[in-house]
Amino acid sequence: MNAYPLRNILFVLLIVALAISACGPAAAVPTATPTAPPATPTQAPPRKLVLMSHDSFNASEEVIAEFEQANNAKVEFLKAGDAGKALNQAILSKNNPLADVFFGVDNTFFSRAIDADIFEAYQPKGLENITDTFKLDPRFRLTPIDWGDVCLNYDKRYFEQKGLQPPTTLEDLVKPEYKGLLVVENPATSSPGLAFLLTTVAHFGPDKYLDFWKALRENDVTITEGWEDAYYGQFSGGSGSQGDKPIVVSYATSPPAEVYFSEGKLTEPPTAAVIGDDTCFRQIEFAGILKGTKNRDLAEKFMDFLISTRFQEDVPLQMFVFPVNREARLPEVFVKFAQIAPKPAQLSPEEIGANRDKWIEAWTDTMLH
Amino acid sequence: MDGHDAALRLDGGRPATAQRPSSVVGRRSLWLLPLAFLALFYFYPLVAILRQALMPAGTPDLEGLRKLVSTPVYARTLGFTVYQATLSTLVTVILGLPGAYVFARYDFPGKALLRALTTVPFVLPTLVVATAFTALVGPRGVLNQALVNLLGLEAPPIRLMNTLTLIVIAHVFYNYTLILRIVGNFWANLDPRIEEAARVLGAGRWRAFWHVTLPLLMPAVLAAALLVFIFDFTSFGVVLILGGPRFATLEVEIYRQTVDLFNLPLAAALALVQILFTFALMALYTRLQARLAVPLELRPQRLTQRRPVTWRARLFVTANLALMIALLLLPLAALVARSFSTSAGLGIAYYRELFINRTGSVFFVPPIEAMRNSLLVAGATVGLALILGLLAADMLARPGRLSAWLDPVFLLPLGTSAVTLGFGYILALDEPPLNLRASPWLLPLAHTLVALPFVVRSLLPVLRGIQPHLREAAAVLGASPWRVWREVDLPITSRAVLVGAVFAFTVSLGEFGATALIVRPQFPTMPVAIYRFLGQPGELNYGQALAMSALLSLVTGVGILVIERARYGGMGEF
Numbered sequence: 001m002n003a004y005p006l007r008n009i010l011f012v013l014l015i016v017a018l019a020i021s022a023c024g025p026a027a028a029v030p031t032a033t034p035t036a037p038p039a040t041p042t043q044a045p046p047r048k049l050v051l052m053s054h055d056s057f058n059a060s061e062e063v064i065a066e067f068e069q070a071n072n073a074k075v076e077f078l079k080a081g082d083a084g085k086a087l088n089q090a091i092l093s094k095n096n097p098l099a100d101v102f103f104g105v106d107n108t109f110f111s112r113a114i115d116a117d118i119f120e121a122y123q124p125k126g127l128e129n130i131t132d133t134f135k136l137d138p139r140f141r142l143t144p145i146d147w148g149d150v151c152l153n154y155d156k157r158y159f160e161q162k163g164l165q166p167p168t169t170l171e172d173l174v175k176p177e178y179k180g181l182l183v184v185e186n187p188a189t190s191s192p193g194l195a196f197l198l199t200t201v202a203h204f205g206p207d208k209y210l211d212f213w214k215a216l217r218e219n220d221v222t223i224t225e226g227w228e229d230a231y232y233g234q235f236s237g238g239s240g241s242q243g244d245k246p247i248v249v250s251y252a253t254s255p256p257a258e259v260y261f262s263e264g265k266l267t268e269p270p271t272a273a274v275i276g277d278d279t280c281f282r283q284i285e286f287a288g289i290l291k292g293t294k295n296r297d298l299a300e301k302f303m304d305f306l307i308s309t310r311f312q313e314d315v316p317l318q319m320f321v322f323p324v325n326r327e328a329r330l331p332e333v334f335v336k337f338a339q340i341a342p343k344p345a346q347l348s349p350e351e352i353g354a355n356r357d358k359w360i361e362a363w364t365d366t367m368l369h
Numbered sequence: 370m371d372g373h374d375a376a377l378r379l380d381g382g383r384p385a386t387a388q389r390p391s392s393v394v395g396r397r398s399l400w401l402l403p404l405a406f407l408a409l410f411y412f413y414p415l416v417a418i419l420r421q422a423l424m425p426a427g428t429p430d431l432e433g434l435r436k437l438v439s440t441p442v443y444a445r446t447l448g449f450t451v452y453q454a455t456l457s458t459l460v461t462v463i464l465g466l467p468g469a470y471v472f473a474r475y476d477f478p479g480k481a482l483l484r485a486l487t488t489v490p491f492v493l494p495t496l497v498v499a500t501a502f503t504a505l506v507g508p509r510g511v512l513n514q515a516l517v518n519l520l521g522l523e524a525p526p527i528r529l530m531n532t533l534t535l536i537v538i539a540h541v542f543y544n545y546t547l548i549l550r551i552v553g554n555f556w557a558n559l560d561p562r563i564e565e566a567a568r569v570l571g572a573g574r575w576r577a578f579w580h581v582t583l584p585l586l587m588p589a590v591l592a593a594a595l596l597v598f599i600f601d602f603t604s605f606g607v608v609l610i611l612g613g614p615r616f617a618t619l620e621v622e623i624y625r626q627t628v629d630l631f632n633l634p635l636a637a638a639l640a641l642v643q644i645l646f647t648f649a650l651m652a653l654y655t656r657l658q659a660r661l662a663v664p665l666e667l668r669p670q671r672l673t674q675r676r677p678v679t680w681r682a683r684l685f686v687t688a689n690l691a692l693m694i695a696l697l698l699l700p701l702a703a704l705v706a707r708s709f710s711t712s713a714g715l716g717i718a719y720y721r722e723l724f725i726n727r728t729g730s731v732f733f734v735p736p737i738e739a740m741r742n743s744l745l746v747a748g749a750t751v752g753l754a755l756i757l758g759l760l761a762a763d764m765l766a767r768p769g770r771l772s773a774w775l776d777p778v779f780l781l782p783l784g785t786s787a788v789t790l791g792f793g794y795i796l797a798l799d800e801p802p803l804n805l806r807a808s809p810w811l812l813p814l815a816h817t818l819v820a821l822p823f824v825v826r827s828l829l830p831v832l833r834g835i836q837p838h839l840r841e842a843a844a845v846l847g848a849s850p851w852r853v854w855r856e857v858d859l860p861i862t863s864r865a866v867l868v869g870a871v872f873a874f875t876v877s878l879g880e881f882g883a884t885a886l887i888v889r890p891q892f893p894t895m896p897v898a899i900y901r902f903l904g905q906p907g908e909l910n911y912g913q914a915l916a917m918s919a920l921l922s923l924v925t926g927v928g929i930l931v932i933e934r935a936r937y938g939g940m941g942e943f
Binding site: 061064077079085089091093186189223224225228229232233238240242243254263317318320360368 | 442499508509530624625629632788806887890905906909911912
């Protein structure tokens with residue numbers, strides 16, 4: 001036996017693996033609420049509520065547990081890819097919906113969701129605490145939940161070392177001193193990329209924005225497919241970033257996230273956002289009750305909950321966006337480091353819905369072909 | 370062709386004394402299992418999504434096809450897709466064959482470990498591989514910094530990011546193991562005396578290889594090259610992330626049309642082109658393969674392998690191992706190294722962080738649980754893929770018109786756009802008892818769809834190479850068809866079964882092709898955890914993604930070693 005020590009080790013490992021998997025099915029689908037007490041025999045078993053969302057949705061365990069306890073419910077989550085993919089799958093399954101509530105339609109996909117007619121109208125309790133400019137659907141098939149600005153971020157150290165001023169306007173980006181410094185995401189495949197394209201459309205107008213992009217191309221802009229590759233692969237400013245480009249299209253909340261996820265090592269973000277007028281795009285995210293739900297009453301409760309102060313105060317640190325509820329207090333790291341664009345670029349969801357494919361196609365022709 | 374006749378005779382159960390017709394019927398009805406699996410989890414959802422896209426109102430709407438034909442961009446995309454896939458496949462085969470030879474003919478210390486490591490790239494998410502490549506050859510990567518310092522340059526000399534060269538390198542990185550395993554395994558069973566006879570008769574080393582060994586190897590080389598080609602042909606992540614937006618394959622375009630533009634008619638038209646192209650290619654391959662397969666006197670591996678003793682052999686082995694290390698292991702090493710290098714110096718901070726739910730998130734994934742879920746799904750996939758794959762290979766190994774048509778069909782899932790099929794599941798699998806759209810069971814089923822072609826491709830060259838007289842002899846001696854299969858086919862194919870099992874395991878661990886499925890975050894697997902970390906900025910998130918990737922590599926490597934240690938107790942081993 002000792003002639004095969006490796007085989008013996010592997011055998012033990014195999015046994016361990018089997019043992020782990022043997023504690024299988026019961027633990028395989030863990031409850032989201034280990035803190036919740038088991039239901040007493042007199043109580044009815046909890047009702048199931050399914051929330052479908054994009055991959056970026058996040059919430060605290062204890063906040064969800066509070067909702068579950070208060071309503072004798074069990075919330076199940078389905079994540080269906082990025083914002084576009086999740087919405088498309090909700091639309092494809094409209095005859096036999098996968099979930100009761102859908103979270104994560106933003107204003108760039110707003111008209112696609114409304115046109116597909118997949119949401120039931122409902123005015124949740126607490127709407128009075130939400131600023132009117134976020135309420136884009138007068139019939140409340142979609143209710144705003146959070147918002148965030150897509151802005152240029154820059155590597156503070158790079159600009160200090162070079163003695164260069166960071167850009168403050170879109171026009172700055174095509175100047176020779178910023179040649180080869182910018183990385184943007186492809187608007188066809190990335191949501192911040194699309195937001196930045198829309199910023200340029202709003203600022204330069206639908207007839208002129210392509211001229212700006214041509215100039216950007218002349219000025220050696222780098223294009224990536226997604227935010228991850230742009231931020232970690234090409235940008236130089238984030239901790240963990242490996243690139244050499246000091247300007248990137250990201251979120252105004254990325255600098256506080258840098259501090260928050262540094263395990264206390266950073267007291268100042270290594271990056272900052274450019275929040276000059278007309279340089280940012282405000283993304284608003286909505287949720288709604290899916291048509292055909294068999295749990296309408298519970299879904300309504302969940303919608304109320306989503307805009308309640310309890311959930312709204314959880315939003316910033318879980319998803320790094322701002323709550324829509326004015327009453328919700330912001331965490332310290334947001335108060336200190338999150339910048340808000342005083343005048344973001346403006347485009348209505350209807351304009352975006354009618355033109356987004358056309359703008360993206362034209363952009364693709366100009367920049368990639 | 371007496372080989373074919375013999376196989377048919379056995380199959381038909383005519384002459385043998387001990388064959389009961391019922392067992393033959395039983396065996397044939399078992400063939401229905403893999404066919405039913407394909408029908409249910411491939412054709413049914415595929416037809417559902419194509420119907421929805423191309424005939425939304427019940428009548429054909431050919432707008433998508435019209436746009437496809439009238440827009441020159443798509444022809445260019447198809448052209449580039451074929452071009453990069455051909456190039457990548459050629460380079461992979463040329464680099465892989467010498468490696469396969471080294472693994473087939475030589476025995477050296479650390480061989481099993483090295484073979485396991487060459488398969489690890491298979492499971493790594495492209496985003497993570499991109500990180501490893503950037504760490505090595507990126508503008509601030511190790512190589513560039515060394516060169517800049519060494520030569521006193523102003524700018525980094527290596528500019529590989531977002532080039533076709535990097536796409537090809539990455540494809541070799543992912544697929545080298547396919548050549549190494551499928552060809553290497555077949556080669557190891559090839560009787561070296563055939564080539565030696567040619568040498569004795571005066572043929573030079575090269576001549577003996579070209580005229581004797583290579584023709585005999587061709588079925589395995591073609592099978593492996595075909596898999597590599599299909600992988601490169603449907604390449605998504607590599608082209609998207611390493612190639613950058615200037616390059617697009619059909620798969621990328623299908624994804625863009627489906628997800629971003631929600632232009633289902635055009636996406637479906639493109640997906641059809643992709644499927645038809647794959648089918649045509651595979652039909653061609655099947656014809657070639659049928660002509661090339663020769664029954665062989667296969668030899669157990671222990672009789673065909675030796676230690677490299679001559680300086681020539683040593684040099685050859687060393688050179689190949691050096692290539693494998695540079696190409697496959699350096700990026701892996703870079704990844705592991707980065708997972709340990711925190712901003713505060715070397716340490717295990719990222720690994721420690723994996724166990725802490727700092728934000729109290731409801732989606733926190735304890736690493737052990739992610740590992741267990743991944744292993745559960747992979748185990749189920751291996752079991753399912755082996756059962757279905759053995760049955761399918763048993764069916765396809767019999768020559769005949771039916772198997773000539775069915776053979777390419779079994780490869781189709783690999784050549785089908787993952788997002789198309791994923792959306793097909795949403796449409797088709799929405800009623801009980803098949804309401805699997807968001808079920809954790811869909812994971813092993815979808816993984817098996819991708820793993821099945823690997824199992825079948827690994828088995829077929831060996832099964833077809835079995836001398837029919839072995840089976841005949843067994844049958845004449847009174848063995849039932851089941852016993853013939855167990856005593857003849859299974860021992861000879863046992864290594865190939867392991868190769869298939871390894872691929873099924875890795876396909877599942879890497880969640881290949883399942884990225885389009887809906888995820889149940891309460892049943893998180895390791896790749897799902899990696900993507901969660903990569904989605905947010907900040908050092909800890911990035912570090913945890915790397916740490917989880919390193920753990921995924923470890924689990925994969927250990928798993929492969931375990932699988933390869935499996936033995937058929939008491940049976941002859943090949």
